Amino acid sequence: MELWIGALNLGFLYAFMTMGVFLTFRVHDFPDITVDGSFTSGAALAAVLIVAKVHPLIALLAAFAVGAAAGAATSFINTRFNVNGLLAGILVMTGLYSINLHIMGRSNIPLLDQATFPDYLEAVNPGLHPEAWITLILLPVMLAFWLLTGLFFKTDLGISMRATGNNPIMAAAAGVDVARMKTFGVALANGLVGVSGGLVAQYQGFADIGMGMGTIVIGLAAVIIGESLIRSRSLYAKVLSVIVGSIIFRMLIAGALFLGMNPIDLKLLTAVFVLTTLVASRALTHGTGLTEDRRRWSLSQPIWRRIGLGAAALLTAMVLVWTYRTPGGVPNPSSRTAKIGVLQISDHGLLNITRDSLIEELARLGYKNGDHCTIDLANANGDLPTVNTILDKFIQDGMDVIVPISTPCTQAAINKVKDRPVVFATVANPFIIGAGRSATDHLSNVTGVYGWVPMDKTMELVRSIIPGRMRIGSIWDPAHANSVFNVTLLEDAIRGNPDVTLIGATISSSSEVYQAALSLVQKDIDAFLLVPDNIVYSAFESVVKAARPKHIPIFLSDVERLGDGALGALGYDYTASGIQAARLVERVLKGENPRDIPFERYHQLTVGINLKVAKELGMTIPQGVLEKATRVYGGDNSRAVLDAAQ
């Protein structure tokens, strides 16, 4: 049941956002993209205030205010400066990215130890399942939201607002200041979006700079799904359809995961589902302006509606049968097998290495999928709400251990999963996300492997190849906590060495990396040292392209990327992370309490050198460095030399 209740709760929380999208898209006929930014703004401000010990309800009011301000800015730009509405929204959304970072002060604010609204609710929980209790509380809230919003649209202000959206010329003739009314409407809409962001942040246990991405699409999909399911002219029905659409959208994703669909296909599924509902609902539309041929379709409309209802009923029945067939959390004691749920945030090189080595080591330890245990591998493909839904599914499927790989997954997992062990892997710093205060003093159901990149050792490698005075250039995304943390480590490694200067350039998307690299080349750097940063590493080729003409060597932390044109790499071997995590999983499955298992740091370093690149640059690599290297690329007999040395 957890999967469905979790989806229902997410649907409720996202309903405020969906209502905002309905207000702009349907009532004001205004394609407002601001929501991608204002959703995060609401989450960011709410999180900051909650950390400052402000009551969650007041934090939500502030989330409303900041969202409304963003909406007002968009509408102001649109109406006063006559900038196209879509463009105005894009401008504000883009600007909000910086503002949100300023609000948060970093890219991610954990709320695990803070008093959020689920905590307040939990304090008065009469003993129900926490998620079910949230649902029970949210139900009357949503009911009130529904009735109040419906009523609002029927007030004089609501009627004026709807008329303004429907026919601005008529509204102006009736004395409505169209620009002001539009600004008010768009502000109100984004205020609701901000509230939604504030609620979701509290529910998932953190606010993240990237959590608003794609919100507009989700909102539009939910609005369209809702209005094709509930077709009525009644205002109350329309408002209800928005809330229902938001829930159905979450249920759809939960259902797809439930049926074992690859999360990669979720976006495609969304698009197909929305298109199908659009087309199907048009077939059901009776009415004006149809050709004779089409009218015959609409004459047979009751039949179509019945078919539609029948299909819906069938689907519901299937889902129910499935629910009963899969005994959620009640394993059959006679054929007890271990169930392990592995979840990663995206298809990233390091994460894949961790996952593969984890699976391999588990198999070696006797936990092979389908043999003595079930291993469920899930990938959220970068979508944070999906992470929550996957976790709900893991809980529902009665996983014995949940293994989140990567920081965001771990953050969501330790927030949601309280009743079973969580073993995280490939997390840079578990302490800043609230998993524990120290390696031994941590959440009682959580353990795992972590480690930040040894920038000091990387610097040593750089210095042993390039001694003397040097200028180091580095590029990172300031919106990512991990990247910023890694830069501090690098600064620490350089501090106290007057010969080395660090020159930085920041980016916010992979398309900016090339230009940032060029700017550093222009500043006469002697080497690139790239701290781990997902965006920069994904655009590594851009750095190579900028560095090559000036013969500037590149160092980084990911040995896997060495073959692409870097001179040297030093980092942790993430296979170690997977292997160590697998061993922790085994200990937990054997009955050890996670509370008694200290967090482990990965210990295995890898050092790599690309001799081909060294030759191109006209550099010689000291024999001592080569001897320490665990991987050497492009040498003629270097492998042999290395093997001999070892």
Place this chain on the structure above:
Amino acid sequence: MAGCRYALASMGQHDEEVMIRITQLHKTFNPGTVNEVHALRGVSLQMRAGEFVSLIGTNGSGKSTLLNGVAGTFLPDSGTVEIAGEDVSCRMDYQRARHVSRVFQNPFMGTAADMSVVENLHMAYLRGKRSYPKVGLTRERREVYREQVKLLEMQLEDRLDDVIGTLSGGQRQALTLLMAIISKPKVLLLDEHTAALDPKSAAQVIHLTRRFIAAQQLTTLVVTHSMQQALELGDRTVMMNKGEIIDDISREEKQHLTVNDLLDKFAELRKAERLTEDMLEALRREYL
């Protein structure tokens, strides 16, 4: 906003009898571009309270622009517009809406298609008032609207909750007319409001127009394309050409005029070189 500054300087004394006073109104659209149009060239017009004036002229003569100048959809380059002694030259349309209501040529323009008949009427009732988040459309108000809709004699009283989009063009235009007078404006502006209707609906709407204007003694300015209508409707007929008023026919004069007389008048004007031969031809084509 040069026109606005000019306007403030020329505030005159208010004559109780005068409802609309337009003084030396100038407007050029798209100045400095190839699309530059000098739509109004110093138009002056006075209308007494309760006067009903019809405005004729060829396409591009500036008659609709003059009407919009009174409505406030644009601000003049220079000149003033006074309504009931108040200089409104610098006010936008929504600010003038308390006193001025409009019926457009396009029957879809005057109503909100996705909203119900009562909601549209309520919007009209809210004209010039502030709309608060309170339920103003009460059961009592609905009954008021039901009675008012009965005046249209279109059985719309049974369709109060129907969405406007489901009504015919004639019904929509009749409703727009009702909406225009429901909050008792000082000035009613009709912009060829029957031109897009079929003859039967047009006759119905004209009939209603006459009744409402007579009942409320409204100061009305109507732009029309029909010479017959121009003669039958209203006290005065004003003729425009190239952004200027070229003739002003009084009620007394009109009583003896036929459509042919009007055309003769055009011919006379041509002799006085105020109308060119092709302008006259255009007028003939349009009005006959």
